[in-house]
Amino acid sequence: MPDFTPVLLRRLGKAGGQSLDSYRADGGYRALAKALNDMSPAQVGETVKAAGLRGRGGAGFPTGVKWTFLPKDHPGPIYLCVNADESEPCTFNNRILQEEDPHQVLEGILLASYATRASTAYIYLRYEYGKSYRVLQKAIDELYENNLLGRNILGKDFSLDVYLHRGAGAYICGEETGLIESLEGKRGWPRIKPPFPAVEGAFRKPTVVNNIETLACVTHIIDRGADWFKSIGVPADPKNPRDAGSYGPKLYCISGHVNKPGCVELPLGVTVRELIDKHGGGVWKGRKAKGCIPGGISMGLMTEAEFDTPLDFNGPGKVGCLGLGTAAVTVFDETTSIVDVLYNICRFFAHESCGQCTPCREGTGWMYKIMERMRSGQGRLEDLQILDEVAKNIGIMPGTTICGLADGAGWPVKNAIAKFRPELEECIRKGPTLAVSRPLQAVHA
Amino acid sequence: MATVYVNDKPVDIGTERLNLVQAAGKAGVFIPHYCWHPALSVVASCRMCLVEVGEKKPDGTVAMQPRVVPACQTPAKDGTIVITSSPKARFAQEQTLESLLLNHPLDCPVCDKAGECLLQDYSFRFGRATSRMIDPKNQPPNKDYIGEHITLFADRCILCSRCVRFTREISGTAELQVISRGHHSEIDIFPGEPVNNKLAGNVVDICPVGALCSKDFLYKQRVWFLRSQKSVCPDCSTGCSIDIDHNKDIVYRLRPRENPLAQGHFMCDEGRFNYPYINSAARIFLPSQRGSNGQAGDIWQHVLSSLRRDLRAAAQRDGSSVAAVLSPFLTCEEAYLLARLMKGLSPDARLYLGHVPVHGEDDRYPKDRKGRPIEPVKFTIRAEKCPNRRGVEAILRHFDGEVRDFGQALHAAGEGRIKALYLTAGYSPRAGAWITAEQTKNLQAVPLLIVQDLLATPASALAHYVLPAASFAEKDGTFVNHAGLAQAIRWAVRPAQTERTDGQVFLDLLERRGLVHTPTLRKELAAEVAYFAPLAGDLGELGIMLT
Numbered sequence: 001m002p003d004f005t006p007v008l009l010r011r012l013g014k015a016g017g018q019s020l021d022s023y024r025a026d027g028g029y030r031a032l033a034k035a036l037n038d039m040s041p042a043q044v045g046e047t048v049k050a051a052g053l054r055g056r057g058g059a060g061f062p063t064g065v066k067w068t069f070l071p072k073d074h075p076g077p078i079y080l081c082v083n084a085d086e087s088e089p090c091t092f093n094n095r096i097l098q099e100e101d102p103h104q105v106l107e108g109i110l111l112a113s114y115a116t117r118a119s120t121a122y123i124y125l126r127y128e129y130g131k132s133y134r135v136l137q138k139a140i141d142e143l144y145e146n147n148l149l150g151r152n153i154l155g156k157d158f159s160l161d162v163y164l165h166r167g168a169g170a171y172i173c174g175e176e177t178g179l180i181e182s183l184e185g186k187r188g189w190p191r192i193k194p195p196f197p198a199v200e201g202a203f204r205k206p207t208v209v210n211n212i213e214t215l216a217c218v219t220h221i222i223d224r225g226a227d228w229f230k231s232i233g234v235p236a237d238p239k240n241p242r243d244a245g246s247y248g249p250k251l252y253c254i255s256g257h258v259n260k261p262g263c264v265e266l267p268l269g270v271t272v273r274e275l276i277d278k279h280g281g282g283v284w285k286g287r288k289a290k291g292c293i294p295g296g297i298s299m300g301l302m303t304e305a306e307f308d309t310p311l312d313f314n315g316p317g318k319v320g321c322l323g324l325g326t327a328a329v330t331v332f333d334e335t336t337s338i339v340d341v342l343y344n345i346c347r348f349f350a351h352e353s354c355g356q357c358t359p360c361r362e363g364t365g366w367m368y369k370i371m372e373r374m375r376s377g378q379g380r381l382e383d384l385q386i387l388d389e390v391a392k393n394i395g396i397m398p399g400t401t402i403c404g405l406a407d408g409a410g411w412p413v414k415n416a417i418a419k420f421r422p423e424l425e426e427c428i429r430k431g432p433t434l435a436v437s438r439p440l441q442a443v444h445a
Numbered sequence: 446m447a448t449v450y451v452n453d454k455p456v457d458i459g460t461e462r463l464n465l466v467q468a469a470g471k472a473g474v475f476i477p478h479y480c481w482h483p484a485l486s487v488v489a490s491c492r493m494c495l496v497e498v499g500e501k502k503p504d505g506t507v508a509m510q511p512r513v514v515p516a517c518q519t520p521a522k523d524g525t526i527v528i529t530s531s532p533k534a535r536f537a538q539e540q541t542l543e544s545l546l547l548n549h550p551l552d553c554p555v556c557d558k559a560g561e562c563l564l565q566d567y568s569f570r571f572g573r574a575t576s577r578m579i580d581p582k583n584q585p586p587n588k589d590y591i592g593e594h595i596t597l598f599a600d601r602c603i604l605c606s607r608c609v610r611f612t613r614e615i616s617g618t619a620e621l622q623v624i625s626r627g628h629h630s631e632i633d634i635f636p637g638e639p640v641n642n643k644l645a646g647n648v649v650d651i652c653p654v655g656a657l658c659s660k661d662f663l664y665k666q667r668v669w670f671l672r673s674q675k676s677v678c679p680d681c682s683t684g685c686s687i688d689i690d691h692n693k694d695i696v697y698r699l700r701p702r703e704n705p706l707a708q709g710h711f712m713c714d715e716g717r718f719n720y721p722y723i724n725s726a727a728r729i730f731l732p733s734q735r736g737s738n739g740q741a742g743d744i745w746q747h748v749l750s751s752l753r754r755d756l757r758a759a760a761q762r763d764g765s766s767v768a769a770v771l772s773p774f775l776t777c778e779e780a781y782l783l784a785r786l787m788k789g790l791s792p793d794a795r796l797y798l799g800h801v802p803v804h805g806e807d808d809r810y811p812k813d814r815k816g817r818p819i820e821p822v823k824f825t826i827r828a829e830k831c832p833n834r835r836g837v838e839a840i841l842r843h844f845d846g847e848v849r850d851f852g853q854a855l856h857a858a859g860e861g862r863i864k865a866l867y868l869t870a871g872y873s874p875r876a877g878a879w880i881t882a883e884q885t886k887n888l889q890a891v892p893l894l895i896v897q898d899l900l901a902t903p904a905s906a907l908a909h910y911v912l913p914a915a916s917f918a919e920k921d922g923t924f925v926n927h928a929g930l931a932q933a934i935r936w937a938v939r940p941a942q943t944e945r946t947d948g949q950v951f952l953d954l955l956e957r958r959g960l961v962h963t964p965t966l967r968k969e970l971a972a973e974v975a976y977f978a979p980l981a982g983d984l985g986e987l988g989i990m991l992t
């Protein structure tokens with residue numbers, strides 16, 4: 001892959017780079033001026049659609065298409081919810097964007113609001129992100145002072161208010177309807193659909209939910225055009241009419257047993273192996289990798305043999321993973337017990353299930369208890385059968401739950417059983433010695 | 446016209462807006478469900494109602510959805526296909542049931558709900574009776590503080606959230622909530638705010654399992670010993686349809702019986718918990734005549750023949766000085782018999798309506814957090830605390846062309862214009878005292894005072910004849926509620942051996958032979974009083990609207 005000049009992270013580490021002046025000096029809010037002066041809201045939406053931008057929040061839904069689901073000629077208000085909850089384990093790309101270049105994100109919010117005719121944008125921020133909160137709030141204040149937020153922005157017929165809302169530390173509030181409920185001051189219980197948020201979302205008004213990174217991409221799409229965006233990444237497979245392509249830059253998070261954990265920006269489509277070896281400094285301590293979590297733990301598990309899989313919207317699915325997810329790769333080395341990995345994952349989902357759907361509430365709890373027992377050396381071979389059955393039957397894909405948390409909870413379990421069965425069986429047979437080898441350090445719920 | 450295919454059986458659902466649980470019900474197929482309740486919002490979270498769904502296109506082709514879907518959340522449309530019994534649907538239902546049993550204590554032998562528990566029933570019909578979990582079960586603490594009348598066995602809860610939605614959507618008081626997450630989720634209250642609203646008891650009925658229990662009923666009876674009788678609550682003019690649950694002539698609890706024409710699905714706690722007086726030892730069990738203690742022989746025969754004689758003598762002296770007060774706790778049939786009795790003594794005999802207890806104003810639900818009712822109204826506890834004012838008034842109008850109220854009766858008695866007064870009462874304690882000490886003074890001048898009541902009052906202390914009355918749970922008849930809905934009440938328990946129902950006493954005084962047979966009496970009433978004409982046949986379970 002030819003060398004790639006970062007787009008989203010181009011201002012990373014710049015001293016004072018978070019200020020409005022600094023951002024403007026680097027060409028900031030040029031895209032906004034262009035949109036407000038020369039483009040209709042529909043044209044902004046069309047450009048984003050033409051760019052083939054797909055949501056970076058995990059589901060990969062085409063952003064421009066999502067915006068068209070809003071009712072036409074709605075009297076308003078329409079809301080934009082900016083998903084900055086970023087609670088998928090091992091994922092920290094939103095955080096870097098928020099902390100390092102808040103105006104890039106806010107410009108995207110302004111553009112998206114203009115395109116969708118939203119009059120208010122709520123940024124739902126993960127509670128634990130204290131620095132993000134301070135930096136974003138300062139940037140918002142600056143915008144109000146400079147007529148870039150509030151009434152008649154840049155003297156045009158476009159007004160927007162942005163509110164920064166801190167969550168209370170629940171993973172489920174990253175799910176878009178859980179987010180909306182929580183924003184409304186209720187318990188973060190995802191809603192049943194229909195109605196979809198675009199029709200009835202926050203405060204029962206049409207609402208668009210987009211991820212921070214998605215919106216940061218919008219800024220550059222309007223600035224540089226759809227064709228530029230499409231020149232990056234992996235084009236759609238012409239033989240597959242359902243493939244919407246994997247265009248644009250992506251922030252990849254690398255963590256776990258590597259020498260150089262961190263966040264890098266690359267065109268979509270980099271392979272796991274390249275990511276680890278070239279950008280993550282290789283597996284630590286001279287060891288070999290056993291496998292990885294390819295895009296947040298909801299996406300399942302990959303074995304070392306599968307590391308040549310490209311991390312685009314199609315790649316992980318080809319090796320049985322759920323999808324690209326958040327493109328956050330967590331590597332575990334050959335000494336790591338897969339029982340420990342699974343234990344940690346199951347503990348996370350049992351803790352984070354919101355608890356309304358029976359299959360998810362009870363299934364995640366059960367899987368956790370089984371793993372806890374297995375880890376302490378009392379696993380039974382039939383537990384694998386039970387785990388597999390539960391994992392395959394909870395989620396929106398089998399149709400048994402309201403939201404996708406359950407799919408994410410099941411996926412790593414069924415991947416582990418499919419891909420690491422011999423090791424699991426060996427752990428069960430050998431008892432506790434192997435199973436409680438060493439807690440997995442990289443995965444913390 | 447819309448046709449839905451339930452397990453291949455076509456069923457016409459007309460133009461009704463139904464979900465698939467309801468549509469399948471029309472085809473006689475029961476889809477198990479927990480979280481869905483017809484009076485509450487749809488949350489589709491318990492996943493008990495999972496079925497396979499497809500669509501039969503107009504061209505006859507069939508397209509099935511690849512995943513199972515919750516029937517409660519899916520609207521029935523023309524051509525909708527529902528499959529409840531395929532291996533896939535059955536597996537999904539089994540899986541939900543096994544999940545629900547994972548952390549369930551399965552303490553059925555000591556659980557109040559056993560026998561009417563939907564977890565038992567569905568596990569038996571749709572699931573397996575055990576779970577495969579060998580790990581320790583979660584044991585959340587029980588919460589006796591949850592309400593004055595209700596207690597929570599948190600470990601039995603299946604988190605269907607019906608109770609939470611009830612307090613948010615029906616009572617509006619919003620005391621209940623879910624706390625914690627995942628498999629540690631629990632029902633609880635906001636600290637210091639127990640569920641003491643006047644509709645609170647309903648959460649026990651709608652709880653599908655033995656989690657929310659009634660403190661009043663707890664450990665009194667195994668439900669399979671109980672018989673249910675369909676009746677009507679007498680405690681306000683809403684006239685909620687109820688079931689009287691009883692065993693061996695003792696009433697153990699009252700439960701609402703769904704009736705869209707009356708109150709809907711629920712009942713209030715004032716009515717629900719106001720039954721112990723039925724079993725009270727303080728009831729008047731025997732007739733008595735002042736100054737004639739220790740009569741040998743049948744006391745009833747003695748008292749009634751003596752009373753008959755006294756009434757006739759009074760009527761002969763001056764027909765217009767003979768009067769009766771018809772309590773709004775009498776059934777229509779009883780009121781009719783008493784009116785006939787009085788008019789038989791003399792066409793000039795006066796009839797009055799008994800005291801109509803009114804407490805404050807109608808109490809409407811849901812309420813907002815400040816206690817103000819909000820639209821649309823979903824439940825009303827009426828200020829008028831009696832069941833049959835409208836029915837008795839119709840009788841009075843038929844015989845006298847007008848309704849004279851209790852105040853007029855007292856006034857006439859106080860002025861000495863009434864020489865013989867037959868006072869029926871039978872008020873439930875909820876209605877409060879039907880006569881004050883002050884009012885009782887007006888009765889002192891009445892030479893012949895007959896009081897028929899459940900419990901002793903200052904009036905009965907003054908009476909020359911005291912007759913026992915029967916409670917609503919001991920008699921058959923008709924009540925007409927505030928809106929003109931005529932509903933049948935049916936006896937559930939027998940009055941004490943020495944007692945006769947009010948209607949029987951009237952029949953005996955009328956010297957009509959035999960026992961009270963309500964259908965016959967109702968037919969007679971319908972034939973004679975135009976207002977009641979629609980009641981000639983069967984009233985059915987829901988009753989008949991009179992205009």
Ligand SMILES: Cc1cc2nc3c(=O)[nH]c(=O)nc-3n(C[C@H](O)[C@H](O)[C@H](O)COP(=O)(O)O)c2cc1C
Nearest residue numbers: 055056057083086087174175176210211214404405
């Ligand atoms: C359990 C769960 C957690 C999620 N957490 C997040 C999150 O933290 N951040 C996020 O952007 N999207 C999250 N999502 C995805 C959102 O539901 C939604 O698809 C996304 O915010 C849409 O934005 P996008 O189209 O810009 O990707 C989550 C989804 C699920 C099912």
Ligand code: SF4
Nearest residue numbers: 354356357360401403
């Ligand atoms: S799937 Fe799990 S997290 Fe999602 S709504 Fe259901 S119980 Fe909550």
Ligand code: SF4
Nearest residue numbers: 602603605606608652
């Ligand atoms: S207490 Fe009963 S009604 Fe309430 S959520 Fe639990 S099972 Fe449902």
Ligand code: SF4
Nearest residue numbers: 678680681685713716
């Ligand atoms: S609302 Fe009236 S009729 Fe209904 S239960 Fe309460 S007192 Fe009885």
Ligand code: FES
Nearest residue numbers: 478480491492517
């Ligand atoms: S009854 Fe349908 S999901 Fe609960």
